[in-house]
């Protein structure tokens with residue numbers, strides 16, 4: 025059983041055509057296994073979380089009741105990207121599992137929407153939002169060490185509360201960047217193989233082997249995204265993460281949730297009394313949600 029499907033070109037060379045489609049089921053089962061193992065662990069085995077450091081009452085008293093988290097533009101981007109991502113997954117994989125329809129046009133249109141939305145996101149995040157909170161920092165790595173040691177029963181002090189994004193979210197974002205870039209770059213070239221409104225069709229742009237490898241990379245990143253999106257939706261629906269999901273709809277989260285999970289020194293929020301932090305929050309586009 026091979027992971028790729030091969031064909032023979034007019035010069036009798038063996039070239040890869042695309043991934044073997046059973047990998048769709050491998051991704052679905054891997055995603056489901058992750059959900060089952062995680063849900064079982066949280067339900068029956070996980071201990072209550074402990075964090076180091078209490079927030080001084082004068083700091084919490086200054087916080088707004090509704091802590092802004094995502095600007096309107098950031099939320100619109102998220103939901104446009106989500107809609108295009110689901111359209112891409114369904115149009116790509118339903119025909120492969122027997123549900124036939126003319127999928128290619130819907131697929132490249134959704135691909136173009138995803139590409140434009142990602143270009144917007146990169147520019148928006150680099151110049152209007154704060155670029156750094158989504159990347160792992162020194163404290164994340166130290167705390168990850170502490171969390172692993174406590175998980176395996178070794179003694180370690182409790183980790184600090186999270187900055188704006190927990191390490192897991194930052195790592196997920198990193199993996200999505202890699203798989204998203206892979207489908208986008210290969211997808212844009214693959215548009216030369218079909219008829220679109222963007223450029224004339226040119227199936228001779230690359231040789232058979234290069235095209236084959238491109239389809240393989242597109243397919244591998246695509247099936248990877250099945251499992252990744254399943255995990256993402258699962259976490260979004262989990263009761264303890266609901267405040268975060270709501271913030272992606274309404275823009276902010278309750279002060280109580282913020283204080284329970286986040287460290288006000290690591291994620292500085294606009295308060296009535298601090299004009300310097302207010303400037304920083306504006307820089308992150310946080311002011312329209314409060």
Ligand code: HEM
Pocket residue numbers: 041042043109112113116117128131132134135136138139207208210211212214215216217218239240242243245246247249
């Ligand atoms: C979640 C993201 C995506 C997934 C899961 C996905 C998956 C797939 C799959 C499985 C195929 C069939 C390839 C084959 O037969 O080997 C395909 C074809 C295609 N994809 Fe995507 N894709 C995604 C994103 C994109 C993007 C962003 C673009 C464009 C920018 C794009 C453009 C295309 C085109 C033009 C084809 C048709 C190629 C042909 O029929 O010759 N895809 N995609």
